[in-house]
Amino acid sequence: MNEPGELEQRLRALFADDRLTVEPADDAAAVIVAGARRRRRRQRALTSAAGAACALAVVSAGLAVVQLRGEHATADLSSRAVSAPTPLASSPVPEPTSSAASSAEQAPVEPSDTEESDLPVPPARPPRHSTPVPTSQPTSKVVAGTLVTADGLGAVKLGMTEKQLTDQGVQLTPVKESGSCTYYDVAGAGVPAATAVVSADKGVVSVKPDGAAHTPEGVGDGSLKDQVTSTYPGTSESSSELVSPTGDQGAYHFTLNSDGAVQGVEVRAKAQDCAG
Template sequence: MNISEDELEQRLRAMFADERLDLPPPPDAGSVIVTGARRRRRRRHTVQAVAGVAAGVVAIAGGLTIFRLHTEDGTAVMSADGSVISVKPPENLTPGRQPEPSTPGPTSTQDIQVSPPPPASTSKPGRPRPSEQPSTLPRVTDGPLLASDGFGRLKLGMSEAEVAAQAVTLSETQAGAACSVYTVEGSGVPASATVVISKAVGLTVVTPAQVAHTAEGIGGGSTKEDILAAYPAAKEESGGVAAPTGAAAEYHFRLGGTGVVETSLMSLNQDCAG
């Protein structure tokens, strides 16, 4: 029996339209569906929670069995499934020091920047301030000049007769067996002075009556520091300072409350008391 397509379509439509084929849902179908959905949701949440706890336990246990730290030489050893991998710490990681960040090198010629050299300084060094200038020793020029070899026309080593021939007058104040003390005055000396003359070696000591000054500017009022600065080889003695002058004589500066109060010239080659 041959049926055309149109007739087949009409029969199928009539069959599907038959009310006898309808299956009405039961009265409690909605509540059954909601209850089943809630049951499936609770099962899924329970399975996920159990799976998460199990995964955490496995990860902790695996971590404890996989990693071992060797602190003797700073090497970290990781072993898993029988395999061992040694990892050395960075060389720049030292105890108490943070690792230095590595600086990436230039990747191309465009990354390299060359800084220009600093400009040459053209400024000239400033002149020292007045306070930085070397201090100048105050020079004393008051009073007669007591030279390093004598006083006026009198020179160390002259005999009594030679001293008397220098236009001076000798007044004996103290006579001794070896040496005599005289007061000299006259045009042959800048000022009156006391001299000591040895019968063996001649004139040995000259002490002007006024506070004399030396060629180095030491005289009345000069301090001990001034003397030591002018004569580096000077040495302190009782009541003053002795300063060598040349190879055959020395100055003796007697100090008082205002500085030098008396200056004498003394020969090193003598047999008289100082």
């Protein structure tokens, strides 16, 4: 192996050889300058293209926003037109001419700034009141006809004997007899026309006026069953009549017609052996 000094000398001789020298071309400087200019032009073109692309994107986004706002305004205008009340036309409206129609079609529709609260509000219709159905039950007391009380009729009182009746001026006209009881047509001063049933043992046990009658509580001819039962608690129904107790002395007997209304009033003694 050669010594280090000999190797160094050979390398120096090799690098000093003129054959390895590369001479630059005469137009090398111009070529370098031209290449630098081309690179700058490319950079400018790329920068311009990027700016144009950005501007195009901004314009496209703006157009999209404008279009969306236009569609929203049109939909809002349509909904307001539907919700707005249609005015009643008092006279026919003439149809627009062809030129006016074409102008209206060509005119752009601008969104209205009118709020829904500014739209005309139709007047409220007054509520419909249904006609009340009148009830068949009288709301007032019956006062027509003869007054029948719990103890009798005028001068004819329950429990009175035939002698007591005649002493009071009551005229007795026999109608029929049933067992120990006699049916009389009664009349006289202060005595309405009526039929009285007199028992030989218990005296007068029943009195019934010939015409319309009513009780002091206002129940009489024309009163309905509900009015009788509400006026006299404890009322019971027997056949075609209602029996309403009046206390220890007796009870009212209300005869009913086919419609369920009172058509006759009679008062009877509680303890009796012939009436009914």
